[in-house]
Amino acid sequence: MAGYILKRLLSAVPVLIGISVIVFLIMAMIPGDPATAILGSFATPENVAALNEDLGLDKPLVQRYFIWLGNMLQGDFGRSFALNRPVLDEVTERFNATLVLAGSAFVLCTVFGIAAGVISAANQYGLADKAITFFVLLGISIPSFFLGMMMILVFAVNLRWFPVSGMWPIFGDRTIWVLLDHLAMPATALAVVATGVVARLSRSAMLEVLRQDFIRTARAKGVHERRVIWGHALRAAMVAIIPVLGLQAGFVLSGAVYIEMVFQWPGVGRMLVDAILRRDLLLVQGGVVFVAACYVMFNIMVDVAQSLLDPRIKT
Amino acid sequence: MSAFLRLLSRNRLALGGLIVLVIVVILALLTPVLPLKPPNVTDTPNRFLPPFSEGAILGTDHLGRDLLSRLMWGTRLSLAVGFAAAVIAATIGAAIGIIAGYYGGRTDNVIMRGVDMLMAFPYILLALAIVAALGPGLMNALIAVAAVNIPFFARNIRGVTVGIANKEFVDAAKLAGMSDAKIIVTEVLPNVIPVIVIAMSTTVGWMILETAGLSFLGLGSQPPRADLGSMLGEARSALITNPHTSIVPGLMILVIVMAINLLGDGVRDALDPRLKSGALSRPMPATMVSRTGPIPQPEGCDLLAVRDLKTQFHVKDRVYKAVGGVDLSLKPGECVGLIGESGSGKSVTALSIMGLVASPPGVITGGAVHYRGEDLVGASYEVLRSLRGRHVAYIFQDPQATLHPLYTVGDQLIEAVSSHRRIGRDEGRAHAIDLLKQVRIPNAESRIDSYPHELSGGMRQRVGIAMALANDPEIIIADEPTTALDVTVQAQILTLLDDLRRDRGLAILFITHDFGVVAQLCDRVAVMYAGRIVEKGPTDAILNAPAHPYTSKLMACVPELGEGRRRLEAIPGLPPGVDQLPQGCAFADRCHRVTEACRERAIPLEPHGAERSVRCIHPVEAPRTEAAQ
Numbered sequence: 035m036a037g038y039i040l041k042r043l044l045s046a047v048p049v050l051i052g053i054s055v056i057v058f059l060i061m062a063m064i065p066g067d068p069a070t071a072i073l074g075s076f077a078t079p080e081n082v083a084a085l086n087e088d089l090g091l092d093k094p095l096v097q098r099y100f101i102w103l104g105n106m107l108q109g110d111f112g113r114s115f116a117l118n119r120p121v122l123d124e125v126t127e128r129f130n131a132t133l134v135l136a137g138s139a140f141v142l143c144t145v146f147g148i149a150a151g152v153i154s155a156a157n158q159y160g161l162a163d164k165a166i167t168f169f170v171l172l173g174i175s176i177p178s179f180f181l182g183m184m185m186i187l188v189f190a191v192n193l194r195w196f197p198v199s200g201m202w203p204i205f206g207d208r209t210i211w212v213l214l215d216h217l218a219m220p221a222t223a224l225a226v227v228a229t230g231v232v233a234r235l236s237r238s239a240m241l242e243v244l245r246q247d248f249i250r251t252a253r254a255k256g257v258h259e260r261r262v263i264w265g266h267a268l269r270a271a272m273v274a275i276i277p278v279l280g281l282q283a284g285f286v287l288s289g290a291v292y293i294e295m296v297f298q299w300p301g302v303g304r305m306l307v308d309a310i311l312r313r314d315l316l317l318v319q320g321g322v323v324f325v326a327a328c329y330v331m332f333n334i335m336v337d338v339a340q341s342l343l344d345p346r347i348k349t
Numbered sequence: 350m351s352a353f354l355r356l357l358s359r360n361r362l363a364l365g366g367l368i369v370l371v372i373v374v375i376l377a378l379l380t381p382v383l384p385l386k387p388p389n390v391t392d393t394p395n396r397f398l399p400p401f402s403e404g405a406i407l408g409t410d411h412l413g414r415d416l417l418s419r420l421m422w423g424t425r426l427s428l429a430v431g432f433a434a435a436v437i438a439a440t441i442g443a444a445i446g447i448i449a450g451y452y453g454g455r456t457d458n459v460i461m462r463g464v465d466m467l468m469a470f471p472y473i474l475l476a477l478a479i480v481a482a483l484g485p486g487l488m489n490a491l492i493a494v495a496a497v498n499i500p501f502f503a504r505n506i507r508g509v510t511v512g513i514a515n516k517e518f519v520d521a522a523k524l525a526g527m528s529d530a531k532i533i534v535t536e537v538l539p540n541v542i543p544v545i546v547i548a549m550s551t552t553v554g555w556m557i558l559e560t561a562g563l564s565f566l567g568l569g570s571q572p573p574r575a576d577l578g579s580m581l582g583e584a585r586s587a588l589i590t591n592p593h594t595s596i597v598p599g600l601m602i603l604v605i606v607m608a609i610n611l612l613g614d615g616v617r618d619a620l621d622p623r624l625k626s627g628a629l630s631r632p633m634p635a636t637m638v639s640r641t642g643p644i645p646q647p648e649g650c651d652l653l654a655v656r657d658l659k660t661q662f663h664v665k666d667r668v669y670k671a672v673g674g675v676d677l678s679l680k681p682g683e684c685v686g687l688i689g690e691s692g693s694g695k696s697v698t699a700l701s702i703m704g705l706v707a708s709p710p711g712v713i714t715g716g717a718v719h720y721r722g723e724d725l726v727g728a729s730y731e732v733l734r735s736l737r738g739r740h741v742a743y744i745f746q747d748p749q750a751t752l753h754p755l756y757t758v759g760d761q762l763i764e765a766v767s768s769h770r771r772i773g774r775d776e777g778r779a780h781a782i783d784l785l786k787q788v789r790i791p792n793a794e795s796r797i798d799s800y801p802h803e804l805s806g807g808m809r810q811r812v813g814i815a816m817a818l819a820n821d822p823e824i825i826i827a828d829e830p831t832t833a834l835d836v837t838v839q840a841q842i843l844t845l846l847d848d849l850r851r852d853r854g855l856a857i858l859f860i861t862h863d864f865g866v867v868a869q870l871c872d873r874v875a876v877m878y879a880g881r882i883v884e885k886g887p888t889d890a891i892l893n894a895p896a897h898p899y900t901s902k903l904m905a906c907v908p909e910l911g912e913g914r915r916r917l918e919a920i921p922g923l924p925p926g927v928d929q930l931p932q933g934c935a936f937a938d939r940c941h942r943v944t945e946a947c948r949e950r951a952i953p954l955e956p957h958g959a960e961r962s963v964r965c966i967h968p969v970e971a972p973r974t975e976a977a978q
Contacts, residue, residue, distance in 0.1 A: 053469060057478060060481075060482045061481075063483070159630075171610060175603055175610050176603050177602050177603070179562065180581060180599035180603065183599065187589070241631050246750065247750035247751045250632070252753065252764075253705060254738060254745075255819075256734050256735065256737035256768045257738075259730070259734070261768075284470075288471035289473055291566065295565070306481075307566050307567070310480060311485065319478075325471065326469065326474060333469075344755060
């Protein structure tokens with residue numbers, strides 16, 4: 035097992051390099067002088083020249099990439115000009131908030147998506163199946179930012195069940211209950227689309243599995259139907275469901291940007307949008323690389339989970 | 350194409366989606382000529398007019414602009430950008446995919462590595478990075494959304510192209526001297542287009558959502574021009590005071606995307622051949638029962654008695670009478686063979702006993718199965734479940750597919766017991782090891798933790814038998830348990846079953862198509878043809894003197910009974926389809942003794958000497974004359 039994890043970690047190295055190259059190339063596409071772009075049009079020529087030297091922008095592209103990569107490996111992601119603080123500090127601080135939001139949404143979409151898919155498949159063409167299919171369709175069609183706004187309108191403004199926005203109250207203690215109170219709506223809004231996707235896939239994976247001979251064997255043994263569905267069938271269906279969970283993790287991680295805007299959540303997505311609008315390019319660059327790298331690591335965990343579940347995978 | 354449209358039109362939801370989408374698209378196209386107010390003219394005194402106000406049916410926004418007009422123009426823009434992104438992504442993605450798939454080798458390797466890299470990003474993040482570099486703006490948002498979707502198309506199309514590039518017609522075109530470019534355009538592309546259509550229909554909704562999302566964030570369309578996303582973004586600050594300005598564009602996005610998703614599902618179902626046949630339905634926990642006619646009452650003291658059992662498969666408007674009135678009985682300690690060609694209904698008979706016929710499409714339409722006088726066909730699921738495995742156990746044909754691939758054999762054995770009575774961990778494990786020893790699996794203590802894929806076929810079948818024995822059942826129904834195994838393993842398994850029967854006094858119903866197996870194992874035998882029993886009686890009597898012409902033909906290939914191990918030899922002609930059985934004898938068309946009378950009416954199963962019966966009006970009289978020819 036340890037060998038398998040090590041192997042997967044090593045195979046992530048070229049992917050991480052690829053990600054850094056792609057981000058670097060995208061940023062290199064910026065038309066005109068990068069230093070001017072970073073500093074804005076009011077920068078003095080001295081400032082521009084200083085920054086150019088600072089960033090090594092006067093050097094050739096390939097050399098610049100390796101300098102940038104080397105700095106990043108030492109934990110130096112550069113400095114945000116707008117915020118006047120190291121990019122890495124800002125990104126990790128914001129990423130924690132995103133992780134809380136996306137992590138909860140991921141748990142929600144996994145639990146409810148799989149449950150809905152299994153119930154749907156076990157009652158194929160029944161009332162529960164039709165109802166779930168309808169809500170799934172609605173869920174994957176509604177823009178999460180619109181859903182979030184409607185939730186604010188209904189549950190925060192009219193019903194006053196939850197706070198309108200933010201992660202913490204301005205005054206008061208920062209307890210887990212306060213956090214959950216603030217988290218409930220944004221996490222739900224973020225999870226809806228992913229739940230729909232997971233439910234759809236779980237339903238078809240379950241239908242596929244339920245037709246297999248080993249299900250008939252389980253029934254012939256006299257295994258309770260509940261256990262046939264939630265044990266035998268779901269276990270086998272998970273092999274197809276887990277890779278999709280990996281994709282959905284990426285979706286909630288990046289889709290969090292809309293929810294963070296709607297609910298004023300201090301996450302990395304909102305930081306990126308603000309940074310883009312302010313042309314704070316080093317912050318964008320660092321933030322994108324950091325989040326993408328975390329996602330790659332998460333996918334390795336997914337692969338490991340898959341190999342734990344399926345003994346047929348050679349580890 | 351017309352078949353495709355027909356399938357699509359049969360799907361009412363997809364049709365609804367199509368109609369809504371067509372209406373929205375037509376309205377969007379007509380927007381410039383409709384009598385609407387100019388969308389960008391501000392009128393601050395009349396800001397935030399509620400819907401149904403005079404002169405502004407949907408109200409006005411924070412600058413007093415007419416919402417209906419802005420909605421129409423915004424829809425037009427959102428649709429245009431979404432479709433454009435889809436077309437761009439599909440075109441570039443398909444081109445990349447076709448090149449990678451068609452040329453293969455290094456080209457393929459390099460391209461797909463790049464695609465994998467792009468797919469390693471959470472894709473909205475990649476879109477943000479691209480917009481960051483290009484700067485906010487609708488055109489840049491379009492490019493970003495198209496770009497992040499290219500890998501998806503490239504990967505899908507490559508997969509299909511690889512399959513096509515190795516087909517004969519492509520080789521033929523190459524030999525004919527056609528250039529690669531021409532082959533791609535004339536041979537590959539037409540076969541790839543359906544896949545492109547499916548991929549587009551499933552992603553265009555996403556692309557509309559994503560571009561709207563970027564606009565919502567302020568990174569897409571810039572004021573004063575607005576698409577649906579930026580309308581929503583601008584309305585956000587007035588969400589609480591004037592929610593209608595948010596609800597109007599939000600609902601429009603929802604309607605468009607939902608219509609596209611419904612249509613996309615319909616397109617996918619219509620183009621995906623696997624779904625076309627309606628094959629994806631799951632079997633229920635017990636076979637459906639819908640009995641017409643009188644229900645036979647229990648009689649005699651048989652352990653298991655099948656009376657006039659009728660099982661059908663209802664597929665669309667056709668009815669397949671797989672089992673058309675079968676009578677069978679089983680006494681304690683007895684082994685009865687049920688023999689017949691593939692499709693004769695013997696397996697369906699066996700599965701009907703415990704309600705294990707896949708349903709839908711299977712339905713038990715008549716008769717009864719009496720276990721100790723209790724009718725199982727009408728029994729509730731809970732009664733059936735408590736009998737399954739405990740009193741009546743099954744051994745199935747293919748041990749590769751019938752064991753759960755992700756549970757250890759030990760867990761599967763213990764579960765057979767724990768489904769019926771509480772059993773502790775250690776006791777369960779000891780019991781499982783004991784069972785494995787009984788079926789003569791070496792190293793049972795270590796094998797118990799193996800997964801099925803780690804065992805050989807013969808070993809897996811032994812596990813299957815051990816599982817059937819787990820609760821010490823009275824009856825075992827063995828559905829061709831040796832067919833998937835090689836000959837020496839077959840012999841071992843048969844010997845094992847025979848020993849177990851003698852040791853434990855098991856009653857066995859043995860389904861097979863092999864007379865050699867019947868001779869070795871069975872006390873009595875029933876021969877099935879086209880869903881009915883055509884002859885039954887003591888094994889020796891039937892083997893020595895088959896009465897039904899079908900039985901004698903079946904045996905014609907077994908020269909020394911009990912020694913030769915031959916499969917059934919094909920009899921000229923085919924059995925009739927069970928959805929169109931003839932009125933008279935089903936074997937008439939293949940029978941050399943056929944007369945007019947055979948075809949006129951149904952032939953009853955009549956007694957034929959002591960303990961035997963045969964469904965034939967011209968039974969073979971002299972023993973073994975047919976076989977001697």
